Amino acid sequence: MTTQIGPGESGPPRPPVPPALTEPPPPRVNYLNVAYGVKSWLLTTDHKRIALLYLAGVTLMFFLGGSFAVLIRLELVTPAGDLVQSETYNKLFTMHGIIMVFFFLIPSIPAVLGNFLIPLMIGARDLAFPRLNLASWYIYMIGAAFTIYTLVSGGVDTGWTFYTPYSTTYSNTHVIAAGLGIFITGFSSILTGLNFIVTIHRMRAPGLTWFRLPLFVWAHYATSLIFVLGTPVIAITLLTVVLERALHLGIYDPRLGGDPVLFQHLFWFYSHPAVYIMILPAMGVISEVVACFSRKRIFGYEVVAMSSLAIAVIGFFVWGHHMFISGQSTYAGLVFSLLSFLVAIPSAIKVFNWTATLYKGSVSYDTPMLYAIGFVGLFTIGGLTGIFLAALGLDVHVTDTYFVVAHFHYIMVGGAIMGYLGGIHFWWPKITGRLYPEMWARVAAVIVFAGFNLTFFPQFILGYLGMPRRYHAYPEEFQVLNVMSSAGASILGLGYLLPMIYLLWSMRYGPRASANPWPAKGLEWQTASPPITENFERQPVVTEEAYAYASEEEARVVERG
Amino acid sequence: MSEHIVSPRVYVTVFVGLMALTAATVFAATIDLGRWNTPVALIIAVTKAVLVVLFFMHVKYSSRLVALAVGGGVLWLLTLIAGVAADYLTRGWVGTPGT
Amino acid sequence: MSSVADTAHAPEADRHHPDLVHHFESLPAQKEAATLGMWVFLVTEVMFFGGLFLAYTMYRNLYFHAFVQSSRHLNLTLGAVNTAVLICSSLTMAMGVHSSALGRRRATVAWLLLTVALGSVFLGIKAVEYKDKFDHHLVPGERFQAEELHLEGDEARQAQIFYALYFAMTGLHATHMVIGVPIILILAWMAHRGRFSPEYHTPVEMTGLYWHFVDIIWIFLFPLLYLIGRHH
Numbered sequence: 001m002t003t004q005i006g007p008g009e010s011g012p013p014r015p016p017v018p019p020a021l022t023e024p025p026p027p028r029v030n031y032l033n034v035a036y037g038v039k040s041w042l043l044t045t046d047h048k049r050i051a052l053l054y055l056a057g058v059t060l061m062f063f064l065g066g067s068f069a070v071l072i073r074l075e076l077v078t079p080a081g082d083l084v085q086s087e088t089y090n091k092l093f094t095m096h097g098i099i100m101v102f103f104f105l106i107p108s109i110p111a112v113l114g115n116f117l118i119p120l121m122i123g124a125r126d127l128a129f130p131r132l133n134l135a136s137w138y139i140y141m142i143g144a145a146f147t148i149y150t151l152v153s154g155g156v157d158t159g160w161t162f163y164t165p166y167s168t169t170y171s172n173t174h175v176i177a178a179g180l181g182i183f184i185t186g187f188s189s190i191l192t193g194l195n196f197i198v199t200i201h202r203m204r205a206p207g208l209t210w211f212r213l214p215l216f217v218w219a220h221y222a223t224s225l226i227f228v229l230g231t232p233v234i235a236i237t238l239l240t241v242v243l244e245r246a247l248h249l250g251i252y253d254p255r256l257g258g259d260p261v262l263f264q265h266l267f268w269f270y271s272h273p274a275v276y277i278m279i280l281p282a283m284g285v286i287s288e289v290v291a292c293f294s295r296k297r298i299f300g301y302e303v304v305a306m307s308s309l310a311i312a313v314i315g316f317f318v319w320g321h322h323m324f325i326s327g328q329s330t331y332a333g334l335v336f337s338l339l340s341f342l343v344a345i346p347s348a349i350k351v352f353n354w355t356a357t358l359y360k361g362s363v364s365y366d367t368p369m370l371y372a373i374g375f376v377g378l379f380t381i382g383g384l385t386g387i388f389l390a391a392l393g394l395d396v397h398v399t400d401t402y403f404v405v406a407h408f409h410y411i412m413v414g415g416a417i418m419g420y421l422g423g424i425h426f427w428w429p430k431i432t433g434r435l436y437p438e439m440w441a442r443v444a445a446v447i448v449f450a451g452f453n454l455t456f457f458p459q460f461i462l463g464y465l466g467m468p469r470r471y472h473a474y475p476e477e478f479q480v481l482n483v484m485s486s487a488g489a490s491i492l493g494l495g496y497l498l499p500m501i502y503l504l505w506s507m508r509y510g511p512r513a514s515a516n517p518w519p520a521k522g523l524e525w526q527t528a529s530p531p532i533t534e535n536f537e538r539q540p541v542v543t544e545e546a547y548a549y550a551s552e553e554e555a556r557v558v559e560r561g
Numbered sequence: 562m563s564e565h566i567v568s569p570r571v572y573v574t575v576f577v578g579l580m581a582l583t584a585a586t587v588f589a590a591t592i593d594l595g596r597w598n599t600p601v602a603l604i605i606a607v608t609k610a611v612l613v614v615l616f617f618m619h620v621k622y623s624s625r626l627v628a629l630a631v632g633g634g635v636l637w638l639l640t641l642i643a644g645v646a647a648d649y650l651t652r653g654w655v656g657t658p659g660t
Numbered sequence: 661m662s663s664v665a666d667t668a669h670a671p672e673a674d675r676h677h678p679d680l681v682h683h684f685e686s687l688p689a690q691k692e693a694a695t696l697g698m699w700v701f702l703v704t705e706v707m708f709f710g711g712l713f714l715a716y717t718m719y720r721n722l723y724f725h726a727f728v729q730s731s732r733h734l735n736l737t738l739g740a741v742n743t744a745v746l747i748c749s750s751l752t753m754a755m756g757v758h759s760s761a762l763g764r765r766r767a768t769v770a771w772l773l774l775t776v777a778l779g780s781v782f783l784g785i786k787a788v789e790y791k792d793k794f795d796h797h798l799v800p801g802e803r804f805q806a807e808e809l810h811l812e813g814d815e816a817r818q819a820q821i822f823y824a825l826y827f828a829m830t831g832l833h834a835t836h837m838v839i840g841v842p843i844i845l846i847l848a849w850m851a852h853r854g855r856f857s858p859e860y861h862t863p864v865e866m867t868g869l870y871w872h873f874v875d876i877i878w879i880f881l882f883p884l885l886y887l888i889g890r891h892h
Contacts (some may be wrong), residue, residue, distance in 0.1 A: 125683040128693045190704050198697045201626065202689065229637045232704045236711035240828065248801035249824035251715055256817040262718055265645045266711050316640065320648065330653040534682075566761055567754075576751040583743050583882075587736070590887035598891065602883040610876045617754045617872045624692070627699050634703035638710040642717055649718060 030433065030530040045130035046533055048431075051116035053137050058108045059500075060134040062145060063401055065099035068092050070493065073455075073486040081473035089472035090157035091173065095150075097160030102182050103144055105416055106274060109281035110192055111140070112222045113423045116431060118196060120524035121214050121533065123205025124441055128198040129191075136191035143185030144208040150177040151335035159470065161271075164252035164263040168244040176245055179238040186235045189277075193227025205523070207542035214522055215304055219284025222308040226280075226315065234270035237263065261326050268319035276315040278412055279379075280308055282419025283350055286372045289426050290354045291384075292520040293369035294361025297547035300353045307346035324395050333392055340390035347383055351376060366518075367441040371422030378414025382407055385460065400470075403463025409456045418448070421499065428503065429513030433530040436506040440498060451466045454488025489558045519548055565622040575576045582609050678858040692860050693753045701718040702873050709877055712829050716884060719821050726818035728889030733798065735789060735827070739886040742785050742829075743878065749778035750875045757868040760861035765854060768864070772848040775871065779841045786834050793823070800824045826878075826885055833881060836874045843867055 033050045041049060071092050075083040082095070084092065115133065119126050127133050150156055156178040158167040167175050200221050204213070241263070243249040250260040291298050298304055320328055320336030354376055385407040389395050398404065428436055458481040463469075467478050474482065516525040527536050594601060596617040615621040620628055675686050684690040720727050756771035800823050806816035847864055850856065853891040856864060 012807075119683075128683075129697060130683070190701075194697055194700045194704070197700055198693050201682070201696060202693045222787050228700055229634075229707055232706075232708035233641065233711050236708050238710070240715070243828060244824075249801060249828050250822055251719070251824050251828075256820045257723060257814060258720075258821060259718070259722075261648075262645070262715060265648065266714065269641055269644070309733075316637070317644065319644075324682075329648045329650075329652040330655040334655065335647070464641055514647040567758065569755065569758060572751060572754045572758070576747065579747045579750075580744060583740065583747065586883055586887065587740055590883070590890040593891040602887055606880050606883050609879045613750060613872050613876050613879070617750055618869055623695065626696060630696070630699045630703055634706040637703075638706050638713070641707070641710055642714050645714055645718065649721070 018027040020523055026085050029532065031533045032289070032433070032526060032530050036534050043134075045126070045134055047115050047119055047127050047130065047133055048531065048533075050130075050133050050137055051112050052431075053075040054107060054111040054115060054140070057137070057141055058104050060306065061099050061103035062108075062496075064148075065096055065104055065175060066496070067494065068096035068099070069489065072096060073489040075472050076482045077486045078475070079474050079476045079479050079482075084472065086472050087157060090159075090470070091155035093470055094156050094178075096161050098156075098178060098182065099147065100412075101160055101274070101278075102185055103140075105278040105412055107140060107185075107192075108420050109285065109416070109423060110196070110220060110223055110277075111136075111188075111418075113216075113285065113427060114196065114223075114281060117194070117427065117524055118199060118217060118220060119203070119340055120430075120527065120535055121217055121522060122200065122208055123523050123536065123542065124199065124203040125534050125536070127195045128203060129195050132191050132253060133195055136188040139191070140185055143181045143183075143188065146177055146181030147221045150174045150181060153177070161267060162238070162241060162263075162406060163260075163267075164244075164260045165254060168241055168250070168252050169346050174451060176242050179242045183235050183238045183242070186238075189227045189231045193224035193231070194475040196224040196227065200224075205540050205542055211302060211305070212542055212544075212546050213305075214284075215287035215298060215301070215308070216281075216284035218308045219280045219287070223280045226277050227311075227314050229316070230270040230273040230277075233266060234274075237266040237270070239268075252481060261323070261328060264323050264326055264328075265319070268322045269316075272322065273312070273315045275408070275411070276311055278416045279419075280311060281417045282375065282423075283308070283347075285419045285423035285426070286354060286375050287350075288520070288522070289368045289372040289422055289438045291547045291549065292426070292518050293364050293366060293372070294357050295549045296357055296361040297436070297545070297549060298353060299356035299359075300349075301546065304350055304353050307349050307361060310346040311343065314339065314346070318343050321390055321395070324392055325399055337390055337392045341387065342545065344383060344387055344390075347379075351380055351383075352491040365442075367436075367438060367445055368422045368426035369427065370442060370445040370449075371418045374445070375418045375422065376416065378410055378449075378452070381417055382410030384411065399465055400468055401463035402459040402467050402469055405469050406456050406459035409459070414456070418452075421445070424499070424503070426518075427524075428506070430524055430529050430531070432507050433509075433513055433528075434506045434510035435513050436499075436510055437502050437518065440502045444495050444498035444502075447491060447498065449522075451488050451491030451493070451495050455485050455492050456488070458482070458488075460485045521549060565619070567616065567619065567622065571616055575612050578612055579609050671777050677859060687859055691865075694862050694866055695869075698869050702869065705873060709829075712825065712832065713880070713884075716825050716829065718820075719825065720884075720888075723815070723818040723821065726809075726811060726815040727822050729815070730798075730819045730822035730826075731885060731888035732890070733796070733809055734886050735792065735873065736886055736890065738785050738789055739882055742782050743882045745778050745782045745785070746875045746878050749775050749782070750872055752778060753868050753871045757861070757864050760851060760856045760864040761858060763856075763858045765851060765856075768851040768856065769848050772844050772864075773850060776841055776844050776848070779837055779844070783834060783837060783841075786830065790827075793827075798823050799827070829881055829885070833874065833877050836877070840867070840871055840874060844871070 031046055041053065043054075044050060071084070072089070075081070075089060075092075083090065113126070153174055155174055156171070156173045157175070158171050158178075162175070162179065167179075200213075200217060240249075240251060244252060250258055251254055252260055252263050254260065286299050287304060315556060318336055318340045320332055321340045324333050324337075354372075365373075385403070389398065389404060389407060425436060425441055428434070462478055462481050462485075465478070467474050513529045515528050517529070519525065523536075523540055523542070524531075525539065582605050586602055589601050589605070590598065620631060625652060677687050680687050680690060684693065704810055752771050752774040756775060758770055759767035759771055793799055797803055798808070800820040804820050804823070806812065806819045809816070809819050811819050844867060847867055851864070
């Protein structure tokens with residue numbers, strides 16, 4: 001049984017022929033060319049255009065945050081603090097963290113791919129609240145402007161974690177501007193999450209039951225729960241820091257009896273679930289890519305869907321593992337440690353299930369799949385090292401060292417960013433109507449993988465040997481590993497620049513893509529590339545399960561036989 | 562789903578209840594109930610909030626999903642408070658190794 | 661949970677209403693989505709205020725005596741009057757929603773304007789209270805003096821934490837009202853122009869939800885801030 005659809009794939013399966021040569025050209029009018037001019041972009045309510053507005057914003061912030069990483073790795077080539085002063089170095093890692101966490105990793109997949117794809121994947125014409133969607137982009141950009149203002153007026157040096165009382169009383173840098181920037185951008189996240197929740201509940205196409213949804217949608221639903229329940233807490237926390245600094249409404253000042261650990265509780269109550277905001281959408285991408293390039297339904301679909309929810313929920317109960325040495329009660333530390341072990345289980349289940357999907361699948365190694373396979377390996381390493389850190393006794397030894405830095409970069413860069421790049425490549429033909437050059441894309445993926453490991457694997461060793469994080473000078477015996485790491489960073493940087501170049505090139509010169517070039521299952525592939533503004537010519541009706549790849553295989557076998 | 566129009570009589574009854582509970586909480590605060598002053602005040606406040614949510618905000622006449630959202634929000638706030646309180650209340654229960 | 665609400669079977673008129681946006685099937689579907697969206701937003705507000713309630717809970721338990729003495733200096737009468745004023749405004753708001761659902765234009769405008777008036781009274785009383793605190797040197801910072809609270813030493817400093825929380829929590833609450841009042845004024849204007857009908861009065865309902873929520877926050881703020889040590 002197939003879906004009834006508009007232009008694009010139809011009829012019985014054909015023998016494989018490059019789709020770009022046989023499909024009719026895309027409809028003359030699509031969401032990209034339906035209107036021209038700055039106003040048509042800045043006042044759009046089309047979720048697909050808003051996704052591209054976000055793409056521009058997060059890409060800009062990514063390279064800004066990345067430039068700080070370059071300076072950090074340059075400083076760390078030599079043991080002495082000789083490139084920048086320690087105060088400046090503090091600002092570098094602070095700005096790197098703030099920009100990468102709040103302005104790239106958190107919005108990237110949801111605001112770009114989620115915004116673009118969720119209405120398409122559920123057969124809707126737009127999100128539930130299109131104007132709110134546009135507002136969320138403006139709020140994001142205003143927050144980014146505050147951050148850039150912070151930057152040009154001298155920066156902030158508290159670390160992205162803003163620990164009190166340094167941030168509230170003793171720092172002489174632009175804490176208020178930085179805090180307000182993040183506070184404002186938080187509302188962008190909240191509105192996005194709100195929009196996704198209502199859309200997924202209320203706008204699914206006829207026949208699209210919850211357990212027929214793509215896992216990408218499940219992942220974004222779980223992420224949206226975190227957006228809605230967690231982000232307001234960081235908002236109020238940063239607001240209290242701003243109020244204390246600006247108006248002396250002091251609740252963290254030890255001189256008054258304030259407790260700095262209270263700040264840490266409030267901060268990490270959001271910031272731990274925030275890391276699941278960063279990884280869940282990437283996991284959603286991986287599910288789509290692995291299914292398509294194994295030509296197989298994801299193994300244990302229902303369990304993977306439930307695991308997304310489990311990660312979101314349990315992820316709210318483990319924040320104390322960032323505070324093991326803060327003076328928090330040891331008993332609470334024990335409980336947080338145990339819960340942190342438990343939260344790894346649903347993630348591990350996903351890794352097992354993706355792997356099981358590959359087994360006896362018809363695997364091909366297009367670029368999205370290269371990123372997906374890289375994700376599975378690197379996320380596993382990052383996740384396992386998270387378990388090391390969750391063990392109280394071991395954490396006392398490696399906390400605040402490069403071990404932690406390596407752990408979270410394995411997850412956020414080796415995991416989330418590779419998921420993001422894999423998703424951008426997978427859906428590029430749908431978004432732009434063009435194919436990117438496959439050879440260059442594969443080369444870039446390999447360069448990213450190699451550069452990433454060279455950058456961050458030595459950091460596990462450095463941390464275990466005792467090199468602390470956030471220091472611009474270090475003992476000489478650590479230099480070799482630091483040089484390796486910095487060398488890796490330059491390779492990684494090249495790996496990120498290549499897609500910028502060839503993806504932009506493909507928008508003008510790339511071959512035109514058909515509706516379904518891979519081909520893949522999912523409603524988004526049943527409409528033109530690029531889609532029309534209304535997404536579908538006729539309302540789709542869903543009659544089959546998600547990832548119904550086997551049925552097409554069986555049909556081919558039957559036809560031949 | 563047709564819209565349920567709530568009768569003004571319901572609103573006025575709830576209003577009277579809210580005012581009565583306000584008077585009650587002020588009165589209860591002026592008498593010494595020992596360690597029960599705080600729980601009594603909170604119970605009255607919660608009762609008032611429930612009345613507003615169910616009747617003024619129409620949750621009694623809304624979908625289960627809305628009720629789930631309300632319950633989830635309250636539950637999450639309690640999680641925040643309970644989780645942090647669990648730290649403060651248990652400091653000193655288990656010694657730090659070496660001390 | 662069904663994937664398609666019964667809204668798919670809405671009457672014909674609701675499928676072609678001028679207020680129906682292009683991405684919804686029917687007016688009832690659009691309204692259900694708006695209601696769910698507003699509730700999700702209110703959940704975020706619960707967590708937003710929740711951070712302050714958490715800080716309050718921790719410090720009240722740590723510094724109970726300082727909190728008791730600090731609370732006694734708040735004006736119980738004004739606080740109680742304000743509580744009554746907000747409850748009245750919730751009633752008038754609910755009646756405003758009710759009138760708009762029945763298509764009664766003039767009644768809707770009247771109830772909404774009454775709500776604005778009551779909200780403004782609340783803010784006025786709040787301003788009086790704030791000024792009183794300024795005059796008695798009870799604003800946290802360098803000029804804070806705890807003599808009037810009969811506190812000294814550590815407890816005098818802890819009183820600053822109470823007042824920091826007092827200003828932060830009531831200030832955030834008042835900010836929400838300052839945002840709400842103009843919105844209700846705009847709604848009153850729209851109602852006056854005949855913008856709402858029994859089929860479409862969603863903005864009034866959604867604003868009503870917001871206003872009731874702000875009332876609920878005060879329902880908790882009042883006993884927590886004003887009623888701690890009134891029986892000594």
